[in-house]
Amino acid sequence: AQKITQTQPGMFVQEKEAVTLDCTYDTSDPSYGLFWYKQPSSGEMIFLIYQGSYDQQNATEGRYSLNFQKARKSANLVISASQLGDSAMYFCAMREIGTGNQFYFGTGTSLTVIP
Amino acid sequence: NAGVTQTPKFRILKIGQSMTLQCAQDMNHNYMYWYRQDPGMGLKLIYYSVGAGITDKGEVPNGYNVSRSTTEDFPLRLELAAPSQTSVYFCASSYYGSQSSYNEQFFGPGTRLTVL
Numbered sequence: 001a002q003k004i005t006q007t008q009p010g011m012f013v014q015e016k017e018a019v020t021l022d023c024t025y026d027t028s029d030p031s032y033g034l035f036w037y038k039q040p041s042s043g044e045m046i047f048l049i050y051q052g053s054y055d056q057q058n059a060t061e062g063r064y065s066l067n068f069q070k071a072r073k074s075a076n077l078v079i080s081a082s083q084l085g086d087s088a089m090y091f092c093a094m095r096e097i098g099t100g101n102q103f104y105f106g107t108g109t110s111l112t113v114i115p
Numbered sequence: 116n117a118g119v120t121q122t123p124k125f126r127i128l129k130i131g132q133s134m135t136l137q138c139a140q141d142m143n144h145n146y147m148y149w150y151r152q153d154p155g156m157g158l159k160l161i162y163y164s165v166g167a168g169i170t171d172k173g174e175v176p177n178g179y180n181v182s183r184s185t186t187e188d189f190p191l192r193l194e195l196a197a198p199s200q201t202s203v204y205f206c207a208s209s210y211y212g213s214q215s216s217y218n219e220q221f222f223g224p225g226t227r228l229t230v231l
Contacts, residue, residue, distance in 0.1 A: 035219055045205065045222035091157055093220075102173070103148065103207075103220055107157040 001026050003104035004092050010110045013082045020067070021077040021109045023092030031097040034075040036066065039089040039108070048090075051075055082113045117141055121206050121223035128196040128230045136191040136226050138206030146209045147189040148220065149173075149181065151202040158205065164189055165211075196230045203227050 005024045013019035025034065036048040051059045051066045059066040067076040079086055092106040122137045140147065145166045150158040150173075160173030164183040178200060180192040189208075193200060207220040 037222075043203065043225050045207075045220075047219045047221075050219060102160060102163065104160075105150075105158040 002106075003027065004094055004106035006092055006106035006109050008109045009107075010112070012112050012114055013079075013086075015084060015113055015115050016081055018078060018080045019082055019111065021079070021090050021092075021111065023075045023077065023106060025073050025075060025092075025094050027073075027094065027096055029096040029098040033095040034066070034068070035093040035095065035103075036064070036075075036077045037091045037093060038086075039091065041088070045091075049077070079111075084113050084115060087111060087113045119206055119208055119221050119223035121204075121226050123226060124224065125227045126229070128193075128228065130196060130198065130230060132196050133192070133194050134196070136193075136204055136206075136228075138189045138191065138223060139187050140189075140206075140208040140221070141187065142208060142210070142221065143186065144208035144210045144221070145186065146211050147183065148207045148209075149179070149189070149191045150205045150207065151175065151200075152205060152225075153202050161191065161204075193228075198230050201228060201230045 032053045034051045038046045038048050049059050049061045049064045049066050051068045058068050063080045065078045089108045089110050091108045094104045119140045148163040149161040152158050159175045161179050162181040164170045167183050167186050170181050183189050204226045206223040209220045
């Protein structure tokens with residue numbers, strides 16, 4: 001079974017609008033972390049936001065927030081007030097404490113912001 | 116503080132050639148990772164290391180070897196290059212010192228490898 005599933009290969013959003021990128025995960029480990037990374041066309045991986053499995057509140061970092069629904073095993077990324085520079089690939093990842101600290105990545109979602 | 120550095124940035128190999136992708140980090144991270152990213156795909160873990168002298172296989176280790184003689188360096192070796200190894204290779208590092216699941220991975224800029 002896939003550890004991380006991103007079901008949206010591509011998304012479009014109008015500039016200044018909000019967009020939600022979906023991510024579901026599969027783990028039996030009670031202690032894990034969820035991460036979102038951005039990969040622009042230049043290729044580097046940029047860390048955006050983190051949510052721990054024991055965190056009670058949803059994580060926020062500027063225009064990024066993580067909608068964490070533990071019972072549904074989902075960790076959707078919400079980008080508010082989209083900007084043209086947000087056009088990129090977005091990857092959801094999970095780190096499990098019980099597996100020797102491996103990271104598992106999803107297949108990514110390509111986001112295009114339309115002016 | 117350079118973070119994670121990778122060399123070379125680009126390389127073209129002929130089938131059957133060998134090469135080593137270099138990776139170094141100066142953040143005193145104990146964990147280091149090698150990933151490959153095929154076009155339009157996510158990252159797949161090749162090998163990882165939890166500290167000097169300790170390495171373990173990831174999801175796609177065949178055709179690769181690694182070593183970790185120091186905390187800073189984690190080279191990836193391709194012995195007999197094949198066209199299926201054409202990909203972008205990312206090295207990453209992170210710190211793990213407690214039961215916390217935090218501590219993001221820091222990525223290098225990547226090496227674009229083409230095998231013809």
